Amino acid sequence: MGSKLRVKADELQLPWLKAKGLELTLGRVVREWEEEPGPTPMPDIASLREWDKKLLRRYQPFYLPFCDLCCLCTFGKCDLSKGKRGACGIDMKGQLSRLVLLSCTIGASTHCGHARHMLEELIEKYGRDHPLDVGGESVYLEAPVIRLVTGIKPRTLGDLEDVLDYCETEIVHLLSCVHTGQEGDNLDFESKVFHAGMIDHVAMEVADIAQISAYGFPKADPEAHLVELGMGVVDRSKPVILVIGHNVPPAIGVADYLARMGLEDQVEVCGICCTAIDLTRYSRKAKIVGPLSFQLRFVRSGVADVIMVDEQCIRTDILQEAQKVNAVLITTHYKNLQGLPDRTKDPADQIVRDLVEGKLPGVAILDSEKAGEVAVRVAMEIAPRRRKMGIIPTEEKVMEEARRCTACFSCVRACPNTLPIPKALAEAAGGNLKPLSELYEPCVGCGRCEQEGICPAGIKPHTLIVGAHRLETAEEKFKMRAGRGAIQDVEIRRVGQPIVMGEIPGVVAFVGCSNFPGSWKEVARMAEEFARRKYIITTTGCSAMAIGMYRDENGQSLYETYPGVFDAGGLVNCGSCVSNPHIADAAIKIASIFAKRRLRANYEEIADYIHNRVGAVGVAWGAYSQKASSIASGFWRLGVPVIVGPHGSKYRRALLGRKEDPEAWKVIDARTGKEAYVGPVPEHLFFMAETVEEAMVAIPKLCMRASDTTKGRSIKLNHYIDLHRRLFGELPDDLHLFVRTVADIPVTMKDEVLAFLKEKGWKEFENPSPDPTLIPRLVRVKEGG
Amino acid sequence: MEPWQRAEIPGPVKAVLITKPEVVSALIKRARRPLFVVGTGTLEGRGEKLPLDHVIRIARAGGIPVVATAQTAVELRKRGFQPAARMAMVEICSRLTDPRWSLQGDGQPHDLVLMMGLGPYYMEWLMGSGLKSFAPHLRTISLNRFYQPHCSWSFPNLSEEEWYKNLERIAEELER
Known part of the structure; x- marks a missing residue:
């Protein structure tokens, strides 16, 4: 595996050949690297099915239909209520799992399409041989998801093309599974859901390591600069360009033009959603308005003179909204043209003139550099005339x-x-x-x-x-640390052992969108609570902004109070949506760097390690999109649980363990080959919390793992009991399932907990410290050995 | 009857409207093993009494065990009422789809579930639909103020005053 061999010659003269502009591509060249490949390079849909089924036996789907109907084909509508099957034979469980697959495939294809589009643009600008560098010497193990899934160790932008070839093939197959008359078994659909999530993480990793390497974003830097954030940070006295979306190259076109023309201090560039995050990784002058939920309010404020959009999570009525405040709209991506004329090939002067004279409400310019130039020139010309015309009432x-x-x-x-x-x-x-x-x-x-x-x-x-x-x-002025990208290898070496032993009580990832059930500050309060408790907090996307838009008791944003290191009590902003794999990467790197497990094409073993040993949990409190569902499913396949807020119930399926069923919580002790009961750790894989309080109690509980040492379990139990008592007013009634030996009990709670355990008839676990695995082939001592 | 939240469309099988609260009391009395699942929506209300106070009265009068979700249990205990269990909404509802599961753990399933205030309206909607589709052994009653068509029985959309009157009437019938 490796990149294709490409030979280019401007002029070639051989005795038997005379050629000009010759370009030759020779299939795929296998470029080996030091690690032996594992059993599943580039797994297809069924390759990891057995692993998926292991997880799905533990965490059974609970389906929650919106309605009784299927209306996906012309047989329908079909009534699937109360055990009925549709005309094609599908039942409600099949249909719901099919819809989850559809959602996750949409999410994966969106990230993959984004990655492909950006990679093409970066290769055109920087060349196929541009080296990948996400952290210099501090990140030797770059691209862990890509290595784990595909077996490829990418070294250049060109190498990433092969990775995306694989992703695109899988996504096409996955989407075809949703067609009428394909899969019928809900658990096989669920296995495909996991596959979609895994592919999504590969595609996201491609996108982020490509942009980090080419654009020189912060490279695994815990001290990445602080960015201005909030509606109040935008200087309204200047011409303002607002960028919205996820694909940053056109916004970088704006920043580059401003720098080239020496106009950086004369024009304000701000953004909403992930383009804003990625732009601030590139330019220290750029500012962030807020998460995607701030689109209407900011556009209607009239502060932006030019609105430039790329792809994903953009209001589809953005043109109408821009027109209400006489702002100019520039679309920059063929995925989102808004009915505007494509002026990509026209001279910039002509486009600027047409927009300034109001001949057009907006244009499509599918060239990042030209779009950047036009945006700046138009903003400067129309700003004095617009006078920030808004429609927000007095x-x-x-x-x-x-x-x-x-x-x-x-x-x-x-x-x-x-x-x-x-x-x-x-x-x-x-x-x-x-x-x-x-x-x-x-x-x-x-x-x-x-x-x-x-x-x-x-x-x-x-x-x-x-x-x-x-x-x-006007007073919304906050700070957010710019997305740092990867986690350093040295950080993993430092925290690997305490995480696996449980002494760092967990890694909590606040990710996802801004469809919050209440104030965005709820996310910040959760992050603050667990940072204080010395969990490692990681974040991305709109949740990273939500965490920033809050002041603690000292009047500071949490990014000012907590360091950006991947360590106990750190608050790590990895970046935008496509930076999510860095969080998964951290878990994968613990298995690879700390535990020295083989990484390359060895998915099942690494996922088994993470599931049983790495106390990580994702919290997507405001998840709304299909992308959020596929990101979550990528974590599920790695065995990492995810909590969503109430709106997340509209994904219509939970993955829940039954803590009272002892059979569900047996592992194999890899040292002996014997089964061992380890308790319900982690209890759920996909859990919907009704309130913040419920989520805050679930987080420490879902960070418990089978490998916790007694010291580690004691620390984790301390947080679980403390939060349960504070928020629910009593000891947890399932405590006896998590206390394995008396040594697990937090010292300060010993008497109370022992009394409770006695009441429950608790007995010490037979084998409280197994070397846990769910995979029989990983047993080191065979029967009789 | 239209569901409360706009654009929520249930399908062909919809809840029977509770036009007389006595029907609910009769259903509870007839049930072999009823259960009351109560969420944080019962903590929101105006006036002296919260919906939760009506829950307590009905549960006491009907001898119905209460499963409280999220922090609802705290408020129940403050009022001197001990819930039978505290579980998350998805935890209790998923277990209820298991025909061998009951709170008592004796293999005899519940046959009637009353629901009130399970989070925001849409969350209770989804829990109702999960039970409708995957717990054929169960009948469900929504005692919410707003129509929940995925349940077997539900109030129509009511004013707070009408709703409280209905809840009081149910309790009175059970207390007789």
């Missing part, structure tokens, strides 16, 4: 509008978070704007309350909420 106007509310509750029924809008409007009508202003934080910014026909009086609740909050918005 406080007086908010009160006036509020008086028209008839309290019909139609807006409440349209709101994803059922916000008490009429009550707040009633207060506003009387001059008290506080209750309306307080809806700003739990509002997810979807604008459903303003859609045609929702309010019979024509009130625009979202706009009024933002208007009521106007003064506080």
